Amino acid sequence: MTGMPSDPRRRRAARHAGAATASPKKPITVDRITDAALQVVATEGYDALTIRRVAAVLGTGPSSLYAHIVTKDDIDDLLVGRLCAELVLPEPDPARWRTQILDAYTQIRDQYLKYPGVSRAALGMVPTNLDALRVRERLFAILLAGGIEPRTAAWALDALSLYVSAYALEQSLVQQRRKHPDDEWVLGREELVSRFSALPAETFPQTRRYAAELTSGSGHDRFEFTLGLLIDNLTRR
Template sequence: MTREQWVAHLEQASSRGSGAPVAPVRSRRGREPITTERIVAAALDTVQETGFEDLTMRSVAAALDTGPASLYAHVRSKAELGDLLVGELCSRVHLPRPDADHWQEQFIALCAGLRDQFLAYPGVARAALAVVPADFGTLRVAEALLATLRTGGVQPRQAAWASDAAFLYICAYCLEAADGDQQRRDVSGTAIGAEEIATRLQMLPADTFPHTIELSRDLTAGDGHDRFAFTLDLIVRGLDH
């Protein structure tokens, strides 16, 4: 997106925020008109069923019973569609009023809320890494993360980098979860669980991998989102405030 396109995007977003109507593309044969909102909803349904990797403009068009050309009046590419999807999911995240007494808990809760939205749509976190965010939904979450850290007294540079690090970690965590099922299967398709991974690590040469063997159970330990909470706690408690 060029500087000029960015300015136009901001003007359009401001118009939407003020309630100005956005004209839909009228469909032939009396069908419901194609709108950006319908495109996003259909795309999210598709991602939830088949994953973001398999999402195409053609598959979204098929879900809307139209042709791909009908979508391009609203969305120019899969990258732009991905930005809209991430923005929609971010708009569903609860943004608390920053509280100096509870900023660490609020920051972690914000990250967990975004994590849960991404996990519900396999692979969509990849879209968050593909382009510079332009959707206001995404930018509002970023603003909330910064506001929470600054309210807690975190210094400007640390707040900026910590919020970025947290966002990157959320995306990586969700992508690993989306791809993990396939990665944790052997060539025959048999699932490789934590116990099996630990056993294989313990079979490594002891003189070369002593610490890996010693910590094999710890390397594969953790239930639910234990590791996520651990990492976010490390980030916030390592900040000067």
């Protein structure tokens, strides 16, 4: 071959020299696994997230990941922890606790919305990642600073977290379906008002009459409304 030494021993020596100067592969770390998992979710959606897919992004085989994870649940825990690590939460202020809680959960919502469907990773699991536990600790402290009884505060955390996760998941599903023209049921507000107004009056009198109200507000408007209902009710117990 052109450019290659003719002597087999010299060719072997050239190969060994090339191998010695080649850049070594980056080691598999928890941070790299998390980065790869977020990349998969951001570009392909949460449904595409598997250990095998994450390994492919890292340019390795699934077995290389098992020094750091055992199941996909471990990846979910890493994802939630990474998103929590990026939150900026204040010191609890008894005079501003409502605003602090609303702002914190708005940040969590926005983190989830960056990665379609990732809030599913937070559903049905108890966080063990230290970053997630630190966020929960701070949210709990804010509620306690607001004078909320401990058990009520603990249950409120679950209710608020569940709503935020479900809200973000619904938003990601709607966005996903809007990409497919065959999914005609994802309708705009004007079309919904038109359909509600055309329903039989004897069967749907209230839906016809209040079609505008039933379809009013953006998703985020309703998000703040619902959180407000939950938060304001805590002090009435």
